[in-house]
Amino acid sequence: MFHTILSQLVGTAIALFARVVTAVRGVWQGVEPVPRQRVYFANHTSNGDFVLIWTVLPPALRARTRPVAAADYWLTGKLKTFIGREVFNSVLIDRNPQTRREDPIVQMVTALDDGASLILFPEGTRNMTDQTLLPFKPGLYHLAQKRPDVEIVPTWIDNLTSVMPKGKIIPVPLLCSVTFGAPLEVIEGEDKAKFLARAEAALAALAQEVAR
Amino acid sequence: MTAPAEFTTLIGGVFAILVVATVIGQVLKSRMGPDNEVVENLVARINAWWGMVVLLALAMLGGQAGVVILFALLSFAGLREFLTLTAKRRADHWALAVSFFIILPVQYALIWADWYGMFSVFIPVYAFLLLPIVVAVQGDTDGYLTRVAETQWGLMICVFAASHVPALLSLNIPGYEGKNVLLVAFLVVVVQLSDVLQYVWGKMIGRHKIAPRLSPSKTWEGFVGGIASASAVGAGLWWMTPFSPLEAAGLALVITLMGFFGGLVMSAIKRDKGVKDWGHLIAGHGGFIDRLDSVVFSAPIFFHLVRYFWSVA
Numbered sequence: 390m391f392h393t394i395l396s397q398l399v400g401t402a403i404a405l406f407a408r409v410v411t412a413v414r415g416v417w418q419g420v421e422p423v424p425r426q427r428v429y430f431a432n433h434t435s436n437g438d439f440v441l442i443w444t445v446l447p448p449a450l451r452a453r454t455r456p457v458a459a460a461d462y463w464l465t466g467k468l469k470t471f472i473g474r475e476v477f478n479s480v481l482i483d484r485n486p487q488t489r490r491e492d493p494i495v496q497m498v499t500a501l502d503d504g505a506s507l508i509l510f511p512e513g514t515r516n517m518t519d520q521t522l523l524p525f526k527p528g529l530y531h532l533a534q535k536r537p538d539v540e541i542v543p544t545w546i547d548n549l550t551s552v553m554p555k556g557k558i559i560p561v562p563l564l565c566s567v568t569f570g571a572p573l574e575v576i577e578g579e580d581k582a583k584f585l586a587r588a589e590a591a592l593a594a595l596a597q598e599v600a601r
Numbered sequence: 602m603t604a605p606a607e608f609t610t611l612i613g614g615v616f617a618i619l620v621v622a623t624v625i626g627q628v629l630k631s632r633m634g635p636d637n638e639v640v641e642n643l644v645a646r647i648n649a650w651w652g653m654v655v656l657l658a659l660a661m662l663g664g665q666a667g668v669v670i671l672f673a674l675l676s677f678a679g680l681r682e683f684l685t686l687t688a689k690r691r692a693d694h695w696a697l698a699v700s701f702f703i704i705l706p707v708q709y710a711l712i713w714a715d716w717y718g719m720f721s722v723f724i725p726v727y728a729f730l731l732l733p734i735v736v737a738v739q740g741d742t743d744g745y746l747t748r749v750a751e752t753q754w755g756l757m758i759c760v761f762a763a764s765h766v767p768a769l770l771s772l773n774i775p776g777y778e779g780k781n782v783l784l785v786a787f788l789v790v791v792v793q794l795s796d797v798l799q800y801v802w803g804k805m806i807g808r809h810k811i812a813p814r815l816s817p818s819k820t821w822e823g824f825v826g827g828i829a830s831a832s833a834v835g836a837g838l839w840w841m842t843p844f845s846p847l848e849a850a851g852l853a854l855v856i857t858l859m860g861f862f863g864g865l866v867m868s869a870i871k872r873d874k875g876v877k878d879w880g881h882l883i884a885g886h887g888g889f890i891d892r893l894d895s896v897v898f899s900a901p902i903f904f905h906l907v908r909y910f911w912s913v914a
Contacts, residue, residue: 412681414881554691561697562677564685564880 396475403476404444407437411552411565415445418598419571420542422447426506429454429569430529431544432522432592433510435553436462437560438546442508443477445567455480455500456508457493480507494531501536508544511588517555521593525585533575533584541588543570545595570595604662605780607841612658615790619654622647639804645885653883653892657789661782665713668785669767673709678889679759679897680705682879686870687751692741696732696752704728705760712764715771724761729753758867758897759890765900772904772912777843787842787849788856788903791835792895795857796864799827816868828857843911852906856899863898867891 407413415422429442439456446454460481463473473479480500483489497507509532511525533541548565573591576584626644633640660671684697704724711720733749769784803823811819835853839846867890871879880888890897 412678412880412882548685551685551689554694557694559694559698559702561684561694562681562701564681 392475396471399472400476403440403472407440407444410560410562411441411549413441413444413565413567416566416568416599418568418595420540420569422450424450424453425540426501426504426538427540427542427572428501428507428509428529428532429542429544430509430511430588430592431546431567432516432596433512433514434516434546434550436515437549437553438510439477439508441546441549441565441567442544450506453504454506454508457482457497457510459484461485480505484513494528494535497528497532498535501532501539506539507532511585515555521596522589525589527581527585529588530581530584533573537575540572542572543588543592543595544568545570545592545599547596547599566599568595568599605783605841607780607783608661608786611783611786611790611838611841612654615654619647619651622650642885647885649883649885661786664782665767665770668770668782669709669713672763672767673705675889675893676705676709676760676763677701678880678882679763679893680755682888682890683755683759684752686874686876686879687755688744688747689752690741690743690748692739693736693748693752695739696735696749699732699735700728700752700756700760704756708760708764709767712767712771717768717771720764720768724756728756732756762897762901763893765904766896768904769900769907772908773914774843774907774911775913777911780841783841784907787835787838788900789896791831791838791853792856792860792899794834795827795831795860796895797827798830799823799861802826802830812865812868815865815872819865824861828854828861831857843907852903855906856903859899859902860895863894863896866898867894 420427431438431442439458443451443454443456456477456479458473458477458479458481460483463469463479463481473481480496482493482496483491484493497509500507509529511529512523513526514523516523529541532539545568546565547568548563551561552563552565553560570591573588579587626640626647629640630637630644635641656671660667663670680701684700689697708720708723711723732753736745736749736752766785766788769788770781772781772784774781799819800823802825803818803820806826807820807822809821810817811821811824832850832853835857836846836850838853839849842849844852867879871877878887879890882888883892886892
């Protein structure tokens with residue numbers, strides 16, 4: 390009980406902090422903020438990425454949306470574990486195939502079957518290059534194959550790199566936005582490479598629109 | 602909570618105007634239908650005005666603390682919008698952090714302390730020289746001058762110029778003790794009313810565009826009508842100022858003109874950067890800078906005119 394209240398308070402405080410620093414605005418361009426089951430797949434440049442998505446989701450959706458995050462990052466230290474597990478209710482996956490005991494795809498599908506929506510960063514790691522996106526990992530494809538009823542929504546997070554460039558600790562207050570594009574169409578029997586290329590292209594196109 | 606009696610009269614008047622505006626907005630909405638974009642924007646603007654007027658009135662009731670804190674927050678919101686659009690690279694991170702977390706609070710602390718000799722040079726001299734040093738030692742020279750200069754512009758407009766509104770409270774005018782908050786009210790009401798009246802005149806009889814490339818909605822009719830009528834209202838508000846009616850009219854003319862050109866300058870920057878509004882936080886108006894550009898440009902001039910001609914050390 391106390392734990393639940395505390396984690397809700399911390400969650401509200403984090404969202405408030407995100408708003409003070411970035412005045413983040415959700416732009417529902419291709420989908421409406423309705424309680425449909427979705428995988429929001431987004432670009433990844435900062436540890437604050439999923440906080441921004443989480444902040445712009447209406448509270449009812451927020452409670453049912455779980456970020457997919459790296460266990461090797463979030464399970465180091467008590468505070469991080471509390472925030473990762475209790476506040477954001479993350480699906481924590483082990484990125485290293487050698488050491489992992491659970492299949493990340495199974496973990497994510499289980500979360501979907503429990504009724505949750507997911508926030509996924511298919512680049513797999515933070516993008517520190519000048520390219521728009523890094524090549525996507527195949528997880529998104531497997532989710533789309535296994536649960537074709539779930540909407541796959543491209544989600545572009547704009548400007549968070551300037552707020553907190555790599556290696557900096559103090560965030561600089563600048564305006565950010567999160568734009569939700571139209572869900573990917575389901576094409577039956579599409580192979581992995583084609584699907585991933587299509588997903589990447591959809592997100593890159595969204596980035597271009599936001600920049601204009 | 603010791604506002605001068607004139608303040609109550611003024612706020613009563615402003616609320617009366619807002620009530621009339623709200624009624625007009627609703628009548629237009631029911632006549633033109635809910636789908637008319639101009640009317641929809643008008644209603645959104647009027648609603649936002651209610652919020653802004655209440656916030657400003659509360660700040661003024663809070664005296665110096667209220668006004669200083671309000672404008673420090675407005676500077677923060679404005680600088681956040683401005684620096685979102687300026688040129689920057691990773692090497693600017695420290696300069697940006699220093700701008701937000703040191704320069705801005707120090708400027709308002711100096712205003713709070715009534716330290717005229719320091720708050721009037723802190724940003725134009727000290728921050729001006731410090732900032733390029735902080736950036737230079739990072740060693741990244743790509744677009745160096747542009748990056749530094751645009752950051753300095755943000756500080757000058759959003760922090761230095763804006764801080765001259767609460768600075769009015771530090772003036773010492775014989776026979777006007779304890780009433781300085783009315784100078785803030787005079788400045789803000791006249792300049793904002795001028796913006797509103799330019800919009801109203803422009804929408805009603807505006808034909809000839811004044812600067813189509815900068816700001817397609819500004820017309821000569823709106824400009825002349827707005828400036829003239831706002832200056833007349835400014836003259837009519839002489840009873841709450843240390844000025845005679847004629848002096849009040851002259852000062853109102855100066856600040857409404859500065860306000861108009863401030864809007865033009867900030868529009869030029871928006872066009873340069875390819876955006877329509879500075880932000881999105883004030884429904885119907887855009888960002889904080891969209892609403893405050895005129896006040897920011899007129900405040901330092903108003904401050905110095907009043908200080909030179911009316912105030913004693």
